[in-house]
Amino acid sequence: MTIFKSLEELHHMLVNKEISCVELTRSYLDYIDSADSQVKAFLTVTADSALMKAAKVDKKIAGGESLGPLEGLPMAMKDNMCTEGIPTTCGSRILKNFNPPYDATVTERLKAAGAVLLGKLNMDEFAMGSSTENSGFHPTANPWDLERVPGGSSGGSAACVAAREVPFALGSDTGGSIRQPAAFCGVVGLKPTYGAVSRYGLVAFASSLDQIGPLTTNVRDNALVLNAIAGHDPKDSTSVPFVKPDYTQFLENNVKGLKIGIPDEYFASGLNPDVAEVIQKAIRTFESLGAEIERCSLPHTEFAMPAYYIIAPAECSSNLARYDGVRYGYRAEADDMIEMFKKTREKGFGQEVKRRIMLGTYALSSGYYDAYYLKAQKVRTLIKQDFDRAFEKYDVLLSPTAPTTAYKIGEKSDPLAMYMGDVYTIPVNLAGLPAISAPAGFVGGMPVGMQLISKHFEEGTLYKAAYAFEQNTEYHLQMPALLKEVR
């Protein structure tokens, strides 16, 4: 069946006219129809516009024109990236009726690359959460076990790729929101260097931490998607004018001499021993492939979590101030204006969003700024320096992506317990570094992800390491049982 193929294979099928783009698109739409009733990854399915786009690609093929590597291939986007005329809700009831009048830069770039948008994906409201249970609409299920969470906040993106509802999806990562769900769902998720992919049109959660990245079933697909979306954007002042390489050139099955650091702090208490075992095995695999492994230390790691939970809510409290029910989105009925604002926010925002707005407002308020926000920024500098020192010695750092595998829906009701799930991913966002999560094994039938971290703009090194691992293991080839049933 077509839906289990890689982007490269699908591309060749189109070019060789083994399948038309309309047929390909329709087969994915049909599959979404049957599978998504269980996974619930999609918030919006854009069948009509997808088929129209596919027909255009078919015309191109019929005309003998050559196709770009993503042209005619199906994909979906997390619902916090603006798509002109297509609902962009950010997983929040407050933006339920919001149809942006413009495209995000990543949307524009994927359109230009000819990819076919099949729909918008579920997420924790405003990207706040680690399980996609905080969606304002419904939770998404983990395709490996429908009673478990897919992770978050890009849970919809990870789940739909894991369930092969699309070959690739975009997610966003503020504190681990691409990597943690990628680990929980057994797919490849990359959080690029801050500034490598434009944030223009990404509905902001925490501006200094947010970054868009691809989720795919294998490393090569991931590199192909990054090729399409990375690069400088004059519409985003924090976007960096760097020379974008062809990321597929790094995909060689060779890690001989690659220096890999294993940070002690990422293997401390809180790490599930079975997950630790899987990661130790992955380390041994790298060793057997000729990589040089060494233990190292990132001494300020324990302060990353508290610093993150000051900085991210502070920025969110400001970024979310615009949602007042006046100009777009949901509006509550009330007798006067102030009541209307209050009710709109009371009903439009969920618990977690309100909690973080309160936290951030408090942390920024006069008298507390120095004690919280300023101190958190200082911690952030120390964490960056930890990494700088480590990268003087190592090409990549390797750690678990998350301390556990996916837990049951409703299992973690304490927000603090949920926050701990991002303990290994958050430092990367604070430092603006690129990191990838790739399938590393299974515990009790649930996927385990390993995280690889590299220097700024060294995504190529991550792809190189992850690709070599992938070529020498078979975890990425395993598929959820759900698919067999549907099939």
Added chain:
Amino acid sequence: MSFTDKYEMVCGVETHVEMATKTKIFCGCSTEFGGEQNTHVCPVCLGLPGVLPVLNKEVVNLAIKAGLALNCEIAEFSKFDRKNYFYPDLTKNYQTSQYDLPICKNGWLDVTVNRANKRIGITRAHMEEDAGKLVHSGETIMTSSSSGVDYNRTGVPLLEIVSEPDMRSIDEVLAYLEQLVQIMDYAGISDCKLEQGSVRFDINVSLRLKGTEQFGIRTETKNLNSFSSVRRCLEYETERQAEALDDGGEIIQETRTWDEGRGMTLSLRSKEEAHDYRYFPEPDLMPLVIDRDWVERIRASLPELPAAKKARLQSHGLSEYDAGVITAARAMAAFFDQALARIDDAKLLANWVMGDLSGLLKTNGRSFEDSPVSPEQLAGMLTLIKKGDISGKIGKNVLEEIYNTGKDPETIIKEKGLVQISDESELGIIVDGILTANEKSVADYQAGKESALGFLVGQVMKATKGQANPGLVNKLLKEKLAQ
């Protein structure tokens, strides 16, 4: 006892200047005034979800230029911050502004009040975005059943210039504001159209007993947009505060608004409701690193500013008053300078520029910017007067003729036959005729009645329709009467 005997006022002003860029501070929308409502808007200045600001470099150029003109230090490292508050005309519910690292600080302005010089400190000047405009269905927000918002002004770049509380009289405040606006106009920072709200003042004022050091409790009156409003507001507010203090009451630190119609200030919000703006660095914009070459290039491009221009005009022999009047308006000063390049008589030129030409423009509702008489034409006409080709009186007619027809002065006097009669033999014949016809006056003069000479001069001028050279007429008459 009036309050001025008992109290001294302490005043500082925050001035918001709309900078004269073509596009907004963080997007490419037009800043033009008066467009149809909500036509100069895009997702960025509307603050739609997902948009990001991109700083307009021209705004930084103008801010540096303004800072240099106000003798400020220009920061080497500056940044933008978010000022979080809830306003209906600001879509993002925060304003992107500058907080602890403004682009300009520690400047000053010298003003002259009652012949005394006074230096007013400038604490800082920073860049920020303007908000939109509320359009009420009724007279005021309180009496309206609905209000709309026009976002055309949202994102127009502002420079907020904060003075030290150095001003001690209403005259000092006005001198500072007039000088400030003049400089912004000269340096091309702003079009300075006060009536369109492109310059707005927030007035902070308090009173203290004369001779004491401690500042009193101040009030801030927001959004005044004319010098006369500032004067009336300060008159009202100082009187109000003096009365309250005299009655043993206390001044509440609060924000007030000026009611132009009723001529009074009204309380807007008190300190208890004061906003906590929760400033933090704007994460969507990179910090500004301003290299010194950039600053020096801008310094080199600064035009001559009013104070320097005034001093230069005085060095050309103009009185302080005349030099002040001419430099007060940039267009008049520019006109004057262009004419001065063609005629080396500043005093004569000043008289005509401030007198006849100003009058002519004013009568016709025009300004020096679109004067139909060019500086070259005025200088040309004055040269003719100096050469003695025409009299000053004829000059007035010639000026009007230039104004109406646009023709050059030489052409006009040729066409109209207005050339002065300076030919001695030609004038001699006319003088002889007048002497013959006015025997009584001749006798009077010779009997010692000096005023008779004036009458005879007048008769000659009348006979020549004013074209006779008055000096020559005088000389010839005296000679002939002495015979």
